[in-house]
Each structure stands twice: as C-alpha cells, then as structure tokens.
Amino acid sequence: MESASSRVAGGAGSSLAARRLLLAYLSFALVSRLADANPHPDFWYALCVIACFVLPAWYALGRWPAAWERMPVLLLLVQAVATYTPLFVFGHQWVGGVDGLLAGLALVVLPTRVRWWILGALAGTELLAWLRVGLPYEPGYHAAIWLMVAYLNVALGYFGLTTATRLLERLEVTAEVLADAAVDRQRLATAAGLQATILGRLGDVQVHAAAALETDSPEATETQLRLVGDAARDAAASARRIVSVIPEPAIQPADDGYATPSFAQRIVLGVALLFALQFLMNTVFPVPGSTGATPLTNVIAIVIAVTMVAIQVHHSRARSGARPSGWAWTLLVQFVLCFALYPIFGVASTTLIPFVCGSILLLVNHRVRWALAGAVIVSVPALTLLSPSDLASDLQLQWGIYAGATGAAASLVIYGLGRFVRAAAALAAGRAELADVAVTRERVRIARDTHDALGLALSTIALKSDLAYALLTRDPARARREIVQTIHLSRTVAADAASIVHGSLQLHLDAELDSARGALDAAGVAVTISREQIPLSADAETELASILREAVVNVLRHSDAHSCSISISATTDNLELTVINDGARASGGDGPVGRGLDNIRDRAVALGGTSHATAHDGTFMLRARLPRATCATAESEPTTVTS
Numbered sequence: 001m002e003s004a005s006s007r008v009a010g011g012a013g014s015s016l017a018a019r020r021l022l023l024a025y026l027s028f029a030l031v032s033r034l035a036d037a038n039p040h041p042d043f044w045y046a047l048c049v050i051a052c053f054v055l056p057a058w059y060a061l062g063r064w065p066a067a068w069e070r071m072p073v074l075l076l077l078v079q080a081v082a083t084y085t086p087l088f089v090f091g092h093q094w095v096g097g098v099d100g101l102l103a104g105l106a107l108v109v110l111p112t113r114v115r116w117w118i119l120g121a122l123a124g125t126e127l128l129a130w131l132r133v134g135l136p137y138e139p140g141y142h143a144a145i146w147l148m149v150a151y152l153n154v155a156l157g158y159f160g161l162t163t164a165t166r167l168l169e170r171l172e173v174t175a176e177v178l179a180d181a182a183v184d185r186q187r188l189a190t191a192a193g194l195q196a197t198i199l200g201r202l203g204d205v206q207v208h209a210a211a212a213l214e215t216d217s218p219e220a221t222e223t224q225l226r227l228v229g230d231a232a233r234d235a236a237a238s239a240r241r242i243v244s245v246i247p248e249p250a251i252q253p254a255d256d257g258y259a260t261p262s263f264a265q266r267i268v269l270g271v272a273l274l275f276a277l278q279f280l281m282n283t284v285f286p287v288p289g290s291t292g293a294t295p296l297t298n299v300i301a302i303v304i305a306v307t308m309v310a311i312q313v314h315h316s317r318a319r320s321g322a323r324p325s326g327w328a329w330t331l332l333v334q335f336v337l338c339f340a341l342y343p344i345f346g347v348a349s350t351t352l353i354p355f356v357c358g359s360i361l362l363l364v365n366h367r368v369r370w371a372l373a374g375a376v377i378v379s380v381p382a383l384t385l386l387s388p389s390d391l392a393s394d395l396q397l398q399w400g401i402y403a404g405a406t407g408a409a410a411s412l413v414i415y416g417l418g419r420f421v422r423a424a425a426a427l428a429a430g431r432a433e434l435a436d437v438a439v440t441r442e443r444v445r446i447a448r449d450t451h452d453a454l455g456l457a458l459s460t461i462a463l464k465s466d467l468a469y470a471l472l473t474r475d476p477a478r479a480r481r482e483i484v485q486t487i488h489l490s491r492t493v494a495a496d497a498a499s500i501v502h503g504s505l506q507l508h509l510d511a512e513l514d515s516a517r518g519a520l521d522a523a524g525v526a527v528t529i530s531r532e533q534i535p536l537s538a539d540a541e542t543e544l545a546s547i548l549r550e551a552v553v554n555v556l557r558h559s560d561a562h563s564c565s566i567s568i569s570a571t572t573d574n575l576e577l578t579v580i581n582d583g584a585r586a587s588g589g590d591g592p593v594g595r596g597l598d599n600i601r602d603r604a605v606a607l608g609g610t611s612h613a614t615a616h617d618g619t620f621m622l623r624a625r626l627p628r629a630t631c632a633t634a635e636s637e638p639t640t641v642t643s
Contacts, residue, residue: 015168018420022060022161025412026053029154032405035398036095038136048086049095055079056101056158059108072109079105084129092134096147099126100154107159119155126151142281149278153271157413160267164420198454198497201235205461205490209483218472228465228486236458239450264417268316269309271413272355276305279351283341286348297344304337308352315359316418327363334359335376347384353377353407358414373411380404448599449546450497455553455596457493460519461486463556467522485518506538507545509568516552516566525561525581531568534575540631543603544577547611547624550596551579559583559620574609575631577624584620600624607631
C-alpha cells in the first residue's frame with residue numbers, strides 16, 4: 001500500500017503537470033486570439049496580442065515570484081497599458097477576450113477581499129471601453145454578450161488554473177509543516193498529561209520526603225515514607241499507561257482560502273455557464289441572416305444547455321479516486337447533445353465542445369483520451385471547411401482555427417480544474433494521513449520513553465522509600481541519606497519527563513549504571529557490573545542507557561532476584577549489553593514478554609541491532625547486540641571496568 005508520505009511526495013508531479021497545463025492553456029488562448037475571426041487592417045495587432053500574454057506567461061512560469069510579491073500593482077498597471085492601448089488604437093477591430101488576462105492576473109495577485117470587486121470593475125470598464133470605440137459586429141447586444149463571455153472565460157480560466165497550480169504546490173510543501181504542527185499539539189497534550197499523572201505525584205514525593213526529614217516523630221516519618229512509596233508507585237503505573245490518558249489531537253488541515261476543491265467546482269460551473277450562455281446566444285438569438293431558430297429549437301437549445309452544464313458538474317465533482325457511475329453513458333449523451341443542433345445551425349451550435357473534450361480527458365483512463373479529445377476539437381475547423389457557413393470564404397479557415405483553439409483552451413480549463421479537484425482532495429487526504437502517522441509515531445515514542453526512562457527511576461524512588469522505612473530504627477543516618485536521595489531522584493525524574501515531551505532526552509551510560517546499582521542495592525540484589533569503555537555517539541548512548549534502564553526494571557518487577565550481573569562488552573563488529581539475574585519467575589504479572597522487552601527490541605532494531613531474552617532454571621538473560629559502526633564515535637582500544 002502506498003504510504004501517505006510517498007503519496008504527498010508524489011504530488012510534486014501534480015503541481016508540475018498543473019503548471020504545464022496552465023502553459024498549454026495560454027498557448028491555445030494565444031492561438032485563439034491571434035486567429036480572431038474579425039477582420040484586421042494589418043498584422044500589427046498580432047504583436048499587441050502577444051504583448052498581452054507576456055506578463056501572464058511570466059507569472060505562470062513561476063520565475064522570480066519575488067517581483068510579483070514586491071510590486072503587484074505596478075505590474076498590473078503595465079498589463080493594463082498593454083491591454084487598453086491597442087483597444088483604443090485598433091478600435092472595433094481589436095481582439096475580443098484577450099483583455100481578460102488583465103482580470104485573471106488581478107484575481108491572482110490581489111487580496112481575496114477585493115479580487116471579485118476588482119473583477120466586476122474591470123468587466124464594466126471593458127464593456128464601456130468597447131462601447132466607446134465601437135462593437136466588433138452587429139447586432140450590438142450579441143457582440144456585447146460575446147465580448148463579456150470571452151472576457152470572463154479568459155479571466156476565470158487563467159485564474160482557476162493558476163490558483164490550482166499554486167495550491168498543489170502549497171499542499172506539497174506544507175505536508176511536513178502540517179505533520180510538525182500535529183506533533184507539536186501532541187506534545188502540548190503530553191505535557192498536560194504528564195503534569196496531571198506523573199509530575200504532580202513527583203511533587204507529592206518531594207513534599208512527603210521533605211516532611212519525613214523534618215519531623216521528629218518516628219510514626220509521622222513512617223507515614224510520610226508510606227506516602228512517598230504510594231505516590232512513586234502511582235507515578236510508575238501512570239508511566240506504563242501514559243498514552244491511554246493523553247488525548248490524541250485532531251488533525252487540522254491548513255486553511256487554503258479559496259484554493260479548495262469547492263473553489264474549483266465553482267470555477268468549473270462559472271466557465272460552463274458562460275459557454276452555455278454563448279451557446280444560447282448562437283442558437284436562440286442568432287445573428288441576423290441566420291436561419292433555423294424556432295420556438296421548438298429554442299426549447300431544445302435550453303434543455304441542451306441545462307443538461308450539458310449539469311452533466312459537466314457531475315463529471316468534475318471530487319471523488320475518492322472513482323469515476324462517477326454511468327460516466328460512459330453521460331459522456332455519450334454530452335457528445336450527442338453537443339452536435340444535436342448542428343444540422344440546423346452549423347458550427348455555431350458546437351460551442352459546447354469543451355464540455356465533451358474536458359470530460360474525455362477527465363474520465364478516460366488511457367493515453368488515447370488525448371487523441372479522442374483532439375479529434376473532437378479538430379472536428380470544428382473540419383466541419384467549417386466541409387460545410388461553409390455564412391462566413392466569408394477568406395475567413396472560414398481563420399474562424400475554424402479560432403474556434404478550435406478556443407475550444408482546446410476551454411477544454412484544458414475544464415479538465416485542469418476537474419483534475420485539480422481530485423488531486424487536491426487526494427493530496428489533502430495524504431497530508432492528513434501523514435500528520436496522523438506523525439502523531440502516532442510521536443505517541444509511540446512518548447509511551448516508550450516514558451515507560452523506559454521514567455520507570456526505573458520511579459521504581460527506585462519507591463524502593464528507596466521502602467528501604468528508608470526499614471532502616472528507620474536500625475540505621476537512622478542511612479535512612480536519612482536514602483530520603484535525601486529520594487528527593488534528588490524525584491527532581492531528576494521531573495527533568496527527564498520535560499525532556500521526553502520535547503523529544504530531547506539525553507541519557508548517560510555511566511549515570512545509568514550508577515542508578516542501576518542504587519536501585520538493585522535498594523532492592524537487596526547483589527550487583528556485578530563490567531563495562532568496556534567505548535566512546536559512543538550521544539544518540540547511541542541514550543538508546544543503550546534506555547535499554548539498560550528497562551532491563552533493570554524487568555529485574556525489579558518480574559523476578560525475585562538475589563544477584564544480577566550487568567556486562568557491556570565489545571567485539572570488532574558489535575557492542576553487547578548483557579543482563580543476567582536469578583530468581584526469574586515462571587509466569588505471572590505481565591511476565592518477561594511484556595511491553596518492556598518490546599521496547600528494548602524496538603530500540604535495538606532502530607540502531608540496526610537485535611535483542612534476545614531467555615529464561616532457564618530460574619535464570620533470566622537479556623542480551624542486546626548493536627552494530628559498533630553505528631554506535632561508536634571513534635575506534636579505540638576498549639578498557640574493562642569491573643565492580
């Protein structure tokens with residue numbers, strides 16, 4: 001099964017593909033505007049059209065984004081000059097729709113709170129400017145609606161695909177940030193849990209131990225020592241089940257504002273409605289001289305427009321990797337409806353071709369989809385040439401190229417946004433799963449570190465309180481020393497607990513050997529320690545010290561030992577920690593196969609090593625073997641210290 005991290009990492013291809021799609025859209029849009037079917041006095045207009053695409057293409061490439069962040073208004077003013085200068089120079093012979101790139105850029109770079117107001121203002125300015133210089137053809141209402149449809153289609157197409165690209169990039173780069181934030185929330189919850197379950201009891205240990213030192217009454221001292229032991233044992237029990245009492249934080253997805261699957265669906269709906277409006281203008285309100293419009297064809301055209309928009313929204317809706325049920329039939333219906341009125345109105349009725357092509361690209365899971373979509377797009381100029389309409393003969397090829405390029409650009413918008421809906425949903429799910437995995441790993445680490453790092457010290461506090469209780473009458477001075485050590489040890493444990501929360505716990509092997517001796521001595525276990533002095537890395541020393549802690553806890557909790565030997569030795573390839581004790585119990589409690597041995601195994605495996613435990617005739621042996629290469633900081637001749 002693909003992991004969350006690999007799925008999110010795979011999103012890099014998604015954002016790269018989205019950027020390529022955006023550039024392909026701009027390319028088709030450029031061809032569409034260069035092949036504008038209106039007559040032009042010369043080819044200078046083509047240079048002006050290309051100039052209008054320079055800044056949008058620059059932004060789409062994602063190069064030098066700092067310039068757009070530092071001076072967006074200035075760059076928009078440059079785009080406005082490139083947009084409106086040729087409009088007033090060429091007048092009604094200028095290219096309709098190309099000015100939408102200014103609105104698209106404004107939607108992309110301006111703050112969310114003003115972008116839609118700016119779009120409305122720019123659309124109104126566009127219409128007023130065309131009314132001032134003259135509309136490109138008659139009737140005026142038809143030309144005005146076509147200009148607004150073309151303008152808004154370019155603006156929404158550029159804005160939608162650009163925003164989709166930016167979101168996919170942001171989803172990819174913020175996946176780790178989301179996971180880190182989830183881990184931070186888990187650590188906050190852990191800190192509160194430790195305070196409530198362990199640190200509070202350690203405070204009780206210190207209070208009762210201090211009271212035992214201050215009182216002169218043997219009975220009061222005994223009472224305080226019993227309370228010390230009870231608090232330490234309660235804290236040790238809490239350390240063993242810490243994760244069960246710490247709440248798991250909810251994964252909170254990052255707020256991406258407008259850049260969400262629902263945002264993309266709204267853009268798809270907007271583009272679809274604009275094309276449906278143009279389709280109705282071509283069929284219900286055709287230009288003078290066209291024939292075929294009747295009340296019946298008007299009804300049919302309205303039904304076709306509504307049905308096509310509904311099917312397209314259905315095809316583009318976000319789903320968890322599945323295509324909509326019956327998609328093959330709905331795609332066939334789209335294809336039939338797209339050409340249903342062609343016998344009556346000719347190529348003017350094929351305005352809805354982008355719905356068919358976009359759906360093919362979305363739904364057909366095979367490379368052939370590009371050939372199929374291309375064939376549908378090419379059908380427009382082909383039908384234009386095979387069945388001449390009322391266009392002048394010298395404009396038929398130009399109009400065919402214009403219609404084909406416009407359809408291709410719109411198809412990429414519909415496909416790109418529909419694809420973005422699914423990619424964004426998958427990436428968002430991958431980010432949430434990645435954060436969930438990070439939280440789970442953090443909870444496992446906290447449980448292991450709390451169990452291993454605090455368990456021995458808390459058990460030692462309890463044992464020392466018991467020992468001090470037993471020595472009160474026989475050796476009061478030693479009893480007092482044990483109580484003082486209890487206070488000091490409780491403070492050390494509290495510091496270790498804080499380190500566990502932040503994942504910064506560092507243990508030292510020599511200190512752990514001393515603690516192991518003190519704990520076993522307090523339990524009445526004779527201890528022999530043999531250690532070869534090997535320089536260790538900080539992480540390896542912490543892991544080895546944690547393994548030692550847990551091994552000693554196992555001796556204290558799961559045996560009736562009278563003697564225990566601890567050996568740390570080295571070979572050419574490995575370091576070995578061996579703990580052997582007598583008095584092993586045959587069964588009972590959580591036994592020698594409890595969580596502690598699992599933690600030891602996990603720590604050894606994390607360093608590339610192994611652990612092995614055996615029990616025979618009352619003797620229990622635990623051996624952890626770690627690769628020397630991953631543990632030692634430098635090669636040196638080991639020296640053996642036995643005590």
